[in-house]
Amino acid sequence: MSNITLAPEASDSLPALSKPTGLLSWIASVDHKQIGIMYMITALIFLVIGGVEALLVRLQLIVPNAQVLSPQTYNQMFTMHGTTMIFLVLMPMLIGFGNYFVPLMIGAYDMAFPRMNALGLWLLVFGGLLMYYSFLIGQVPDGGWFMYAPLSEQPYTSHRGTDYWALSILVMGIGSTTGAINFIVTVLTMRAPGMTLRRMPLFVWTTFATAIIILFAIPILNAGLAMLEADRLLGARFFNRGGGSPVLYQHVFWAFGHPEVYILILPVFGIISEVIPVFSRKPIFGYEFVAGSSFIITFLSFGVWAHHMFASGLGIGFNAFTAFGTMLISVPTGIKVFSWIATMWGGKLRFTTAMLFAVGFLITFTIGGITGVTFAIVPTDWQTTDSYYVVAHIHYVFVGGTLFGIYAAFYYWFPKMTGRMLSEKWGKIHFWFNFVAFNLTFFIQHFLGLVGMPRRVYTYPDLPGWTTMNMISTVGAFLSGLAHLIFMFNVFYSLRRGERAGDNPWDAWTLEWATTSPPPPHNFDELPPVRSARPLWDLAHPEDPDWKRGH
Amino acid sequence: MLTMDRNKMSMLLFLASEIGFFGTLILAYLYYYPSYAEGPNAANSLDPIMAAIFTVALLASSFTLYRAQKSNEHGEQRATRTWLLATVVLGAIFLAGQLWEYINLLNEGVTISGSLFGSTFYTLTGFHGLHVLGGLIAITILLGLAMSGHLNPARAVAVETVEYYWHFVDVVWIIIFGLLYVWPHIS
Numbered sequence: 001m002s003n004i005t006l007a008p009e010a011s012d013s014l015p016a017l018s019k020p021t022g023l024l025s026w027i028a029s030v031d032h033k034q035i036g037i038m039y040m041i042t043a044l045i046f047l048v049i050g051g052v053e054a055l056l057v058r059l060q061l062i063v064p065n066a067q068v069l070s071p072q073t074y075n076q077m078f079t080m081h082g083t084t085m086i087f088l089v090l091m092p093m094l095i096g097f098g099n100y101f102v103p104l105m106i107g108a109y110d111m112a113f114p115r116m117n118a119l120g121l122w123l124l125v126f127g128g129l130l131m132y133y134s135f136l137i138g139q140v141p142d143g144g145w146f147m148y149a150p151l152s153e154q155p156y157t158s159h160r161g162t163d164y165w166a167l168s169i170l171v172m173g174i175g176s177t178t179g180a181i182n183f184i185v186t187v188l189t190m191r192a193p194g195m196t197l198r199r200m201p202l203f204v205w206t207t208f209a210t211a212i213i214i215l216f217a218i219p220i221l222n223a224g225l226a227m228l229e230a231d232r233l234l235g236a237r238f239f240n241r242g243g244g245s246p247v248l249y250q251h252v253f254w255a256f257g258h259p260e261v262y263i264l265i266l267p268v269f270g271i272i273s274e275v276i277p278v279f280s281r282k283p284i285f286g287y288e289f290v291a292g293s294s295f296i297i298t299f300l301s302f303g304v305w306a307h308h309m310f311a312s313g314l315g316i317g318f319n320a321f322t323a324f325g326t327m328l329i330s331v332p333t334g335i336k337v338f339s340w341i342a343t344m345w346g347g348k349l350r351f352t353t354a355m356l357f358a359v360g361f362l363i364t365f366t367i368g369g370i371t372g373v374t375f376a377i378v379p380t381d382w383q384t385t386d387s388y389y390v391v392a393h394i395h396y397v398f399v400g401g402t403l404f405g406i407y408a409a410f411y412y413w414f415p416k417m418t419g420r421m422l423s424e425k426w427g428k429i430h431f432w433f434n435f436v437a438f439n440l441t442f443f444i445q446h447f448l449g450l451v452g453m454p455r456r457v458y459t460y461p462d463l464p465g466w467t468t469m470n471m472i473s474t475v476g477a478f479l480s481g482l483a484h485l486i487f488m489f490n491v492f493y494s495l496r497r498g499e500r501a502g503d504n505p506w507d508a509w510t511l512e513w514a515t516t517s518p519p520p521p522h523n524f525d526e527l528p529p530v531r532s533a534r535p536l537w538d539l540a541h542p543e544d545p546d547w548k549r550g551h
Numbered sequence: 552m553l554t555m556d557r558n559k560m561s562m563l564l565f566l567a568s569e570i571g572f573f574g575t576l577i578l579a580y581l582y583y584y585p586s587y588a589e590g591p592n593a594a595n596s597l598d599p600i601m602a603a604i605f606t607v608a609l610l611a612s613s614f615t616l617y618r619a620q621k622s623n624e625h626g627e628q629r630a631t632r633t634w635l636l637a638t639v640v641l642g643a644i645f646l647a648g649q650l651w652e653y654i655n656l657l658n659e660g661v662t663i664s665g666s667l668f669g670s671t672f673y674t675l676t677g678f679h680g681l682h683v684l685g686g687l688i689a690i691t692i693l694l695g696l697a698m699s700g701h702l703n704p705a706r707a708v709a710v711e712t713v714e715y716y717w718h719f720v721d722v723v724w725i726i727i728f729g730l731l732y733v734w735p736h737i738s
Contacts, residue, residue, distance in 0.1 A: 112557050181564045185557050215564060219571035227579060230674050235664030238579065238674075243586045243667045252575055 030114035031521060032099050035121050037417065039096025042125055043089045044488070049132075050084035051481055053077045058441075058477040061470050064462040071458045075142035076161075078456060080131075082145030083165065086264070087172055088128045090402050094267040095120075095179055097409050098207040100417065102183060104512035104519060105201045107192025107527050112185040116178050123175030131168035134161055141165035144456065146257060147228070149239030149249040154232050163232060166225040173218045173225075180214035183207055192511070194530030201510045201533070202290055206270030209294040210263050213301060217259035224252035247312055254305035262301040264398060265365075266294055268405030269336055272358050275408050276340050278508045279355035280347030283546070286339045287533060293332035300329040310381045319378050326376035333369060337362065352506075353427030357408035360435050364400025368393055371446070386456075389449025395442045407434070407487065414491075415505050419517045420498030426490040434483035440476030444469045509534035562712045566719045569682075573723050576678060577730065580671040587668045591661045594735040596668070598652070602732045605648025606724065609683070612641035613721045616690065620710045623702055631702060635694040638717075642687045649680050672731070679727060682720045689713045 026034055056077045060068045069077065099117065103110055111117045134140045141161040143152040152162045187208045191200070200208075228249070230236035237244040269290070277284045284290060306314055306322040340362060349355070371393040375381045384390060407430075414422045448469045453460060460466055504513040513536055515524050528539045532546035587593070619634030653673075663673040693713060696702045702710070 113561065116561075177565075177568050180568075181561050184564055185560050188560065189555075189557055215568045216571045219568045220575050223572045223575035223579075226678070227576075227674060230663065230670065236670035236674065237664070237667050238670055243583065244670070245582075248579060248582055252579075255575075 030110075030118045032103050032111045032114065032117060033417075033519065033521075033523075035117050036096045036098075036100030038121055039092045039099060039124070042121075042128065043093040043096060046084050046088035046092075046128060047484065048488075050081050050089055051484060053081035053084065055477055055481055057081060058474040060459070062474040063471070064460050064467055066459055072142065074458050075144075075456075076140040079141050079144050079147075079165075083131070083141065083169075085398065086145060086260070087169060088124075088131070090264045090398060090406070091176065092124055093406050094207075094210070094264065094402075095176070097203075097271070097406075097413070098183060098210075098267060099179075101413065101512055102186060102204050102207055103190065104416075104515070104523060105204050105510050106187065106190060106195050107511045107524065107530065108186065108190035109522050109524070110190075111182050112190055113178075113182050117182055120175040120179040120182070123178075124172050127168045127170075127172035127175065130171060131164060134164035139164070146253050148253075149228065149231075149246040152228065152232075153240040154235075155240075163229065166229050166232075170222055170225050173222050176214050176218050180211040180218075183211035184215070187211075192527050192530060194535075195511075198288075199530055199533045199535075200291075201270075202273035202284065202287070203267070203270035205291040206266045206268075206273070206294050209298045210266045212298050213259045213263050213266070216302070217256045217263065220252060221256035221260075224249065224256065227252070247309070247314075250309050250312060251305070254308040255302070257308065258305040259301040261397065262297055264402050265405075266297065268361070268402050269294065271405045271409045271412070272340060272361055273336075274508075274510065275354050275358045275412050276343050278412075278506050279350045279352055279358070280344045281350075282343055282347040283534060284339060285342035285345075286335070289335050290339050293335045296332040297329060300325060300332070304329055307375050307381065310375075310378050311385045323376045323378055327373065330369060330373050330376075337366060337369075352411065353422070353424055353431055354408045354411035354506075356428065356431045357404050357411065360431065361401060361404040361408065364396055364404060364435075364438065368396030368401055371396065384449055386454055387449035388445040388453045388455055391455050392442045392445035392449060395438075395445075399438055399442070404434075407431075410487075410491075412506070413512075414494070415501030416512055416517045416519070418495060418498070419501055420494055421501050421505060422494045423490050423498060426486060426493065430483060430486040430490060433486060434480065437476050437479035437483050441473050441480055442476070444472050444476075448473070504536065509537040511535060514539075556708050556711075558708050558712050559715065562715045566715065569719065569723075573675075573678070576671075576675045577726065580675055580730070583667045583671055587666075590666045590668065591659075592668050592735070593672075593731050596656060596659065596661050597732055597735075598655070599732040599736060601648065601652060602728060605645045605652075606728050608641045608644040608648065609721055609724055612638045612645070613718050615641060616714050616717050619693075620707070620714050623697075623710050624704055624707050626704050628697065628700070628702070632694065632697045635690060635697055638690050639687060639694060642683060642690065646680060646683055646687070649676065649683075675727060676731075679720070679723055682723070686713070686717050686720050689716065 026038060029035060029038075056069060057074065060066055060074050060077075062068075099111065131141075137160070139159040139161045141147070141164060143157060143162055143165070147162060147165060150156060187200070187204060227236070227238040231238050231240055231244070239246050239249040273284055273290055304322055304325040306318055307326045310319055310322075340358075344359075351359075371389070374384070375390075375393070411422050411427055414420075448466065449455075451463075451465065453466060460470070501517045503515065503517055505517075506513075511524075511527065511530070512519075514528050528535050532538055534546050538545035538547060615634050615637040619631050619638060622628075622630035622634055661669050661672075663669050690713060693702065693710060696706075696709075
């Protein structure tokens with residue numbers, strides 16, 4: 001084994017506890033793997049909370065003229081559902097996976113700034129607690145997840161809900177920014193010998209691109225929240241009275257809000273780009289294009305925000321610019337979809353649960369992407385905006401896209417994190433249940449929107465077809481809830497009873513599989529040489545390594 | 552870039568993120584610029600001469616911090632302390648000038664809630680002032696380290712990282728000064 005290189009080690013050790021076990025070892029941890037897992041646990045807890053909120057919303061809508069919730073509670077539920085799922089579930093989950101796997105995949109012993117890493121986690125946790133503290137004092141945010149002015153302003157929302165919302169998102173935003181800085185510095189400075197940029201796994205590439213978006217998008221939101229709170233607490237006039245304009249709030253919010261969509265999907269593109277090749281037994285088709293298109297998306301994501309605002313009358317020039325940008329950004333996304341299909345083409349496909357979720361992602365995310373392009377066509381957007389068509393679209397992107405990708409990641413990487421496989425039997429039940437229930441819930445909402453049901457309405461009259469469609473959607477939502485419970489059960493079951501995983505259960509090729517499952521605190525005892533994007537393939541096939549074929 | 556010190560790189564990335572923050576506040580100021588015609592505005596309320604004086608103090612503090620960094624790099628401890636002290640004093644003069652300006656404006660009835668100009672002006676310059684305050688705290692810590700003999704050429708990165716931040720805050724102020732204090736008088 002003369003070609004084994006030594007793993008790089010920390011030059012100075014951080015203060016550590018003498019006993020590396022127990023609850024305190026987690027709370028005081030600066031280890032990227034423990035922090036990653038704590039991100040995921042936080043996200044899973046909030047997934048349950050946000051899920052219950054979604055079910056309450058659907059319960060209120062199950063039949064016309066229902067009064068399951070009060071109108072006030074209903075507004076609180078859809079506001080907290082959206083806010084929770086975006087800021088406390090999907091983002092932390094992806095940052096958690098990034099935390100755990102980016103250092104492992106580049107052969108590093110930790111993130112570049114371990115203590116700042118812990119800071120980011122705890123800012124998220126306390127931001128989430130601050131947000132939910134609003135329930136204890138009974139002044140819950142109720143202005144929707146984008147908290148449009150002037151509705152969120154003092155005369156219209158006199159309780160403290162908006163303030164809890166804005167301040168807790170500010171706290172979490174500071175945490176995300178530290179995380180973004182940490183990811184960028186880690187990728188640029190912590191790579192193992194031989195791990196050149198062109199050999200980096202695609203999940204690392206997309207997390208890197210995501211970090212760049214976070215770095216520039218979150219501070220825009222923070223500035224908007226500062227202005228909103230200046231209005232609310234100090235009587236400033238930014239978005240409200242005396243010449244202030246609610247349209248500026250929309251500009252600021254969506255200048256953050258649309259890049260945020262890509263913060264939530266780019267790392268998933270990375271996950272899919274890891275899972276599909278491994279279970280097709282082929283290298284990714286068009287590695288450079290998958291990596292490069294991520295940066296085109298990063299750049300373009302800042303130029304399409306106003307397609308959320310076509311209905312606010314920005315004028316034809318602005319509309320045309322954004323419509324063009326929105327059409328354009330679907331191209332690099334489409335390139336990736338074709339890369340994944342071409343990777344599967346002619347491959348020896350293994351339909352494990354991770355692969356099923358990846359293929360399910362391909363189908364549902366593509367539907368969400370196509371409805372997304374329809375918003376670029378301004379007259380179509382005017383017709384469908386603020387209707388259930390939009391609700392269907394965002395859930396195809398965030399659930400059928402992001403959440404399915406996250407599930408693929410769980411089934412793929414759970415063995416590495418815990419040393420045990422997730423049960424494939426329960427996994428397949430989970431997948432099919434989830435896939436069918438999800439489409440049952442949301443596909444029909446496209447039609448609900450097209451026949452004119454506005455989003456966020458408390459209830460609706462008994463119009464032809466509305467009752468049936470809403471009933472189907474609600475039944476689907478409860479079945480989805482059951483599917484998520486099957487997943488939770490699978491996690492608890494497999495933690496105790498799961499098959500032992502070994503170092504590399506999937507016969508995968510990237511560096512995280514070169515160490516034990518779970519990895520030791522310093523990650524690697526020794527690293528294989530990195531001479532291509534698939535170092536473990538090269539190690540297993542010395543007669544036919546990638547680097548000889550120019551991969 | 553790839554061989555750069557991690558701490559310096561992280562500071563540069565943090566400052567890049569600040570472009571989004573200050574950029575948004577500056578754009579908000581410009582967005583409402585046409586509506587400042589009635590009531591208080593930059594031309595009829597701000598005093599460019601006074602602002603120019605405390606601007607000079609801030610610009611000078613960038614130079615003194617640069618001198619402090621160079622002195623530390625050469626191991627000249629006495630000079631390091633002197634230049635750091637000068638930086639703290641100049642930064643404090645800037646903040647005092649800003650405070651004085653605020654008091655004058657408030658006495659004239661220009662408040663954050665009274666007009667759109669007040670809202671955008673106080674928010675933009677206020678957040679800049681908070682950044683100056685944050686930098687002053689960091690430089691004061693450096694001064695404390697220098698006084699107690701803990702600053703030496705081996706710790707050059709600490710001074711350089713703070714220096715990046717301080718120059719950035721300075722550049723943001725130059726943009727604000729140009730837009731708020733100079734432009735209304737030349738256009």
